[in-house]
Amino acid sequence: MTKIRLPASIWTVGLFLVLLVFPFITKSQYQQHVMVMTLMAAVTASSWNIIGGYTGYTSLGHAAFFGLGGYLVALAHNHFGWHPFISSWFLALIVAAFACVMGWTALRTQGSAFVVVTIAGVFILRLLALNLGDITNGARGLTQPRPGWGGVPWSPELIKIPFHYIMLLLLCLTIFVSWRIRQSKFGMGLIAIREDEGKAESVGIDTMMYKVLAFGVSSYFVAVAGGIYSYFFTFIDPSFVFGIFTSVTMVLMAILGGRGTLWGPVLGAFIMNPLSDWIIGKFGGTQIHLTIFGGILLLVMLFMPQGILPAWTEFLNKRAKARKALTGNPS
């Protein structure tokens, strides 16, 4: 029997333990709120990384799955009384199926054309959400009842805690799946597609099948996060969830941390999300937020396109090599 070696280092175990007790470390509602949003951001960025990082297809369309997940969960909650903590997991399967159909057509295009198609996909869904007012309540968005369980609302002081743990669970699952994919033959195939799709096909990889599956898996966790998000805020705004900015944040975090690495997107989320909250708190206004976010993405693309983690590994390797050369003694 082969032993499954978990991607555990002292850092990741430490991080996990801190996150596990986080709601007991701080009683601040604000800090708890930021942490829930950071965990959510890490989920979406890690999930995006499966198609955007491993497979190399830059999707700016993942806001579509986030929004769709949110809408389905909100509608099911309001009409059938399905609790979002449960319904999110399986309603996201519908979103993933939709993503596979969309991916089956969109993934025929490559490079820049793929980016443009995915942007168009988000715009189409936003237009539908805005215009199908009978179902979606149009531009006013959908509201949900106050979070609770079995008809009893959670007390306002403790309300962030259930969300903290369900997001942490979702993040662990996302990272686990992302890690399993990376170790598997499937993941190797995806990386082969990223490096050279033509060659990948010629060695017998069913590239279309691989890409569609990666797209579907990558949409699933984003959709679950969208469902829980809509319950967390008890409100869903079509212009925000189906906004290109929602897509960009996932892409930015994954690229900043290091696209195609397991922990890069998580690192990116833990940098960008608190930073973005700080920016809003300090300067207010979406305009400055937009400028700074765009500016960071621009700088990363120009000066560190590989991201923080790969740059750091490269730095460590170089230093080790230099040290070896200096002492002439491999240790």
Place this chain on the structure above:
Amino acid sequence: MTIPSFHLFVQTLILGLLVGGVYALMASGLTLIFGVMRVINVAHGAFLILGAYLTYELFQNFQIDPIASILITMPVFFVIGWILQRYMLSRIANPEKTSVLVTFSLALVMEGLLGIIFQTTARSVTPSYTSEALMFATYRFPVTRLIGFGVALLIILLLYLILQYTNLGRAIRATTQDPRAAQLMGINTSMISAFTFALGVSTAAAGGSLLSIIYSFNPSSQADWIGRTLSIIVLGGMGSIPGALIAALILGVMEQMTAIVITLYWSPIVFYFFLFFTLIIRPQGLMGEIIREKG
């Protein structure tokens, strides 16, 4: 759903064609840049809105006519485009893959800065002839759209003449066809790239001025405009200026028809629909070549 009468149908066709001409100008710069550099300048919509705001400021503060202000904004945009290409875009390591994200983030920065400087209230430029219209056999021809159509076609014609009959134009076309061969023939392709990008961005200045008299705008409208112009160049065939012209007229008419037959709110879907399905069914568009890119 309403079936328009014949009169309304023709009137809609007229308005669609007039607005399509303006769309063609807006898209021409985008398709030119793609043709030469294989770069999709997603910031094009933001440049259109910047052009509209400059026109607005010149009109409000100095009473300069929006059409006349094109003569001021175009050279300014040319310089901006030149600098951006020389000092930013030319540094990108793997342009076919990453240029979209770079120009996209540029668009976000521009939208944010425009919002900080000009606020987010919707504006429009209203010269004396704003609500005038010429009547021709019971059909209305709004003056702003007539002017927009005329100016747009004039600038596209100039662009065409430059590309077709000057040495510079020949160098640009040679670079479009085969950058390596062009370089071997002694063409300074990096200069050509800078010039093309500057030229493409400067058409956005003219497009922005026309936009400002026909539509109202605010910083976030840049997303609508990049959606429209991208759909046009994709349908027309990326890199083809005649293709962009035809596609712009088709989409202009389709948009107006949708607004009449269904409602105004649904009309943007025409663009995204065409964008999505052209790329999937016929990636080369109406008049373009198949874009071969490594994924």
